Amino acid sequence: MQDVHDGDTRRILLAFDQARSSGRASEEAIRLAAADRAELVVLSVVEPHSLRLPGGVTRRVDQERDRLTVGAQAVVRQARDAGVPATFLVWEGDAADSIVEASAAELADVIVLGSRPRTNLRRLILGSVSSEVVRRAPCEVVVVPG
Numbered sequence: 001m002q003d004v005h006d007g008d009t010r011r012i013l014l015a016f017d018q019a020r021s022s023g024r025a026s027e028e029a030i031r032l033a034a035a036d037r038a039e040l041v042v043l044s045v046v047e048p049h050s051l052r053l054p055g056g057v058t059r060r061v062d063q064e065r066d067r068l069t070v071g072a073q074a075v076v077r078q079a080r081d082a083g084v085p086a087t088f089l090v091w092e093g094d095a096a097d098s099i100v101e102a103s104a105a106e107l108a109d110v111i112v113l114g115s116r117p118r119t120n121l122r123r124l125i126l127g128s129v130s131s132e133v134v135r136r137a138p139c140e141v142v143v144v145p146g
Helices: 020-036 061-081 095-105 121-126 129-136
Strands: 011-015 039-046 086-092 110-115 140-145
Touching (some): 020 061, 020 110, 039 061, 039 095, 086 095, 095 110, 095 129, 129 140
Parallel strands (some): 011 110
């Protein structure tokens, strides 16, 4: 796999957070990449709020990064097993901001991400990551329902 996007090969960015909806999104991203002979870039984001666990316990950034890396590597293996060139990235920051910025930095032609049911009060008030990415993305976005 080439490290530099050559302009002819399509690139698909998969936003992956290990939620159930990410599993469905992973399957769709691999299917699209195989059909289009595209490269797959799996992106996971360490968000500051993801470090706070119930009961006031805080997970270290390196622990969260390691957890996300393991999941992203599993998706990369699945993609490669399907004949899709794939790699992964782990960014830190706000999920929507990171997905939009990574899609531009990686010259993605398509972003694939999962959508969760709107049961969380924070998402109801602030909006979902998927809706924010759809609104701001510099390329096509495929939202896979969870």
